[in-house]
Every structure is written in structure tokens, then in C-alpha cells.
Amino acid sequence: MPSHDARTIRGAAIPTAVAGILATAISAAVAGGKGAIGAGFAAVLVMVFFGAGQFALDRLTRNNPQLMMAVALLVYTTQILLVGIVLAVFKDTSLFDTKVFGFTLLGCVFVWCGMQVRTHLKTKQFYVQTDDDKPDEQSKPGRQQ
Template identity: 25%
Template sequence: MPRHDAAALRSAAAPSAAALAVVAVVATVAAGAPGLVGTLAGGALVAAFFGVDHLVAARTAGLEPRLAMTMVMALYPLKLGLLALVLLGAADAPGLSAPAFAAAVVLGSLAWLAGHVRLVARRRTLVVEPDGLSWR
């Protein structure tokens, strides 16, 4: 994985991990082991859902931009379908605290997105391609 892709992944995953650590402590105190299991399952779901985007973006970085965008956009409905199946399966999972799972998913997602937005706001990315670098 290129250095800038690894930095993007770290900048998004670090705030999410911090938020999930807080949720894990609160959920474990409130619900015991099922709270911890729910938090870990929710955190794994967030990492998988958003981490796949980084993997696909890194793999398609050298491709023609329209093809790369098509691949990334085609991945989104697939991820949503798999997410729905996981959420339906986790609803009645034994040994899993549903409130801890939900809190981990919501807070982990918000923290991941906040970290990613912070990175994008601070990174200087060319929006216009200089002459000679166009794909046309």
C-alpha cells in the first residue's frame, strides 16, 4: 500500500479506534461480556465497511479515472446489501448486546468519517490535471 494510502487509512481508523475504546469501556461496565462482544462486532463491521473503500481505491489508483470510479460506485450497493444481511443476522445473535453493537457502529462510523474529512481538508490534492496528464 502506498504511503499516502496508509496515511489516509490511519487518519480515519485512529479516531474510530479511540471512539470504540470508549464505547467498549462503557458497554462492558453496563452490560458485561455481551457489551464488549457487541462493541467488538460493531467495530469490526465499521472497519470492514470503510476499509474496503481504501483497498479498492488503492488498487484502482493507476487505472483510467472513469473505470476506477465505476468500480468504486459498483462496490457501494454491494456493501450496503452485505451490511443489511449482517445487521439482520446480528439482531438476534446470542451473547451480543444490541445497544453496544449499535453504539459502536454509529460512533465508530462518525469518528471514521470525521477523521477522513479532516485528512481531506488538510491534504492538498490537485483538482485540475496539468497539461499532458489528461486521460483523453
Template identity: 35%
Template sequence: MQSTDARILRGAAIPTGLAGLVAIIAGLLFAGGKGALGAAIGVALVLVFFTLGMLVVSYVSRLSQQLVMMAGLLGYLVKLVAVFALVAALNHVTVWNAHVFGWTVLSLTIVWLAAEVNATINARTPYVESGHASRDLGKPGT
């Protein structure tokens, strides 16, 4: 993983984890132990899914820049299907509060995306490869 990708990952994961702690406390206060468990499972789901998505896109970007968009979209599709399958499989489970789980996943997804956008904007990622630019400086017409 490149250092820029690692900074973006930290910039998204840390605020999401902190918001997750708030969600667990809120779940405990509003719905008791089942609420806290639902929130904790939601926090784990969001952190694992989005971290894996970033790792896959980072890995693919080292292989081929042309495949990055496809990897991101395919990763999104896989996450979407996995969440639907998880919700369908655990539809009648009463061990945790499903409403707290759902609201936690929704809110932490928004927090992750906002934090990731902010970290990406502030990452100062170079968009010109300096090796090519310095090599082309001596050529006529450049």
C-alpha cells in the same frame, strides 16, 4: 496504494480505533461482557468495511480515474447489503448486546467519515499532474 491514500487511511482508522476502544469500555460499563463483545464486533465491522472500501477505491483510481465514483458507490452498496444481511442473519443471537453493537456501528461510522474528510482536506493532494504542465509550458498559446 499511493502515499496520500495511506495517509488518509491512517487519518481515518486511528481516530476510529481510539473511539472504538472507548465504545468497548462503555459497553463493558453499561452492559457488561455482552456489551463489550457487541462493541468489539461493531468496531471490527466498521474498521474492516471502511478499510476495504478505501483499498478498493484506491486500487480502482490507479486503473481508471473515470471509474472511481462508480467503485465508491458500488462499494457503498455492497457494504450496505452486507450489513443488512449480517443484522438479519444474527437477529436472534444473544451472545452480545445488540443495542451496544448498533450504537457502536453508528457512532464509529460517523467518526470514520468525519476523520476521513478531515484527513482528505489536510492531505494536500495535487490536482494538477506536474508532468503534463511542464511538458506544455513550451507550446505556443499556453
């Protein structure tokens, strides 16, 4: 994984983990043990789904960067779909407080996405081809001299 992608994941995962820990502590105080379990599960779920999505985006666009936008939209849509499936499966559970789970999930998704954008904007990533990177015009096939 290139260092800028690892930096993006780290820049989003650490604040999300902090937000998850805070949400778990607040939920434990307000809603008890079931609230803490719901908040912890939501934070872990966001970190796993969105971390795996960033990793998949890196792997899928490594050899073909022209597909970046299409793959990014597909990965994000898949992440949201999977979160929706988890919400539907645990809709009537008594294992944890579902309201705390939902609010923590939403908050952690906002933190992850916001910090991912912030980290990406702060990363100095070159997107212009320098003369050294450009192919030699004389060596192109079909070019007459």
C-alpha cells in the same frame, strides 16, 4: 498504495479504533461482558469493511481515475449492504448485546466517514495538470505540421 490513500486510511482507522475502545469500555461498564463483546465486534466490523472498501477504491481507480465517483458510490453502497446483512444475520443473537452493537456500529461509521473526509480535505493533493505532465501537442497522432 499511494501515500495519500494510506494517510486517508490511517486518518480514519485510528480515530475509529479509539472510538471503538471507548465504546467497548463504556459498554462493559453499562451492559457487562455481552455489551463489551458487541461494541468490540461492531468496531472491528466497521474498520474491516471500511478499510477494505478504501483499499478496493484505490485498486479499482488506480489505472482509470475517471471512474472515481462511480466506483466510490459502488464501494460505499456495497459496504452499507454488507453491514445490513451482518445486522440481519445477528438480529436475534444471544452472543452479545444487539443494542450496544447497533449503536457502536453507527457511531463508528460516523467517526470513520467524518475522519475520512477530514483527512482527505487536509491532504494537499494536486489535481491540476502541470505543463510537464501534459502530452506534447506536436507528438499527437493525426496532427499535421
